[in-house]
Amino acid sequence: MPLSEHEQRLFEQIERSLAEDPKFASAVRASDPRFHARRRLLVAAGVVIVGLALLVYGAVIKTPPLAVAGFVVMLAALGFGVQSHRRAQSPDLHVVGGTTTRRRPRGRAGRRPSILDRMEDRWRQRPEGHR
Numbered sequence: 478m479p480l481s482e483h484e485q486r487l488f489e490q491i492e493r494s495l496a497e498d499p500k501f502a503s504a505v506r507a508s509d510p511r512f513h514a515r516r517r518l519l520v521a522a523g524v525v526i527v528g529l530a531l532l533v534y535g536a537v538i539k540t541p542p543l544a545v546a547g548f549v550v551m552l553a554a555l556g557f558g559v560q561s562h563r564r565a566q567s568p569d570l571h572v573v574g575g576t577t578t579r580r581r582p583r584g585r586a587g588r589r590p591s592i593l594d595r596m597e598d599r600w601r602q603r604p605e606g607h608r
Contacts, residue, residue, distance in 0.1 A: 521558030
């Protein structure tokens with residue numbers, strides 16, 4: 478149901494007043510789940526660098542336990558980073574005032590569409606004359 482002209486003007490006025498409020502903008506940004514996912518990704522990248530440094534340092538001073546610990550830290554941080562990246566790409570994360578696009582649902586059971594799913598989609602979308 479479309480809004481009346483009066484409702485549209487009120488809505489635009491509210492939007493402008495909210496956009497000009499820096500306190501509101503920072504509150505919305507702080508509650509944005511993608512912001513937190515991005516921050517976790519940056520923390521994971523920093524820990525990967527620390528783990529790599531431990532690995533190299535342990536190898537240079539010939540201390541295998543330190544090198545192994547660095548590798549384990551690096552591997553754990555990589556796993557955490559991949560998990561954070563997947564969460565950041567999740568379609569259920571929304572921005573309150575952003576311009577998000579609706580994503581089409583992924584393949585079966587919420588996973589990435591397989592080659593068979595993509596081939597089925599192409600088969601259904603082909604022109605009528607080619608059947």
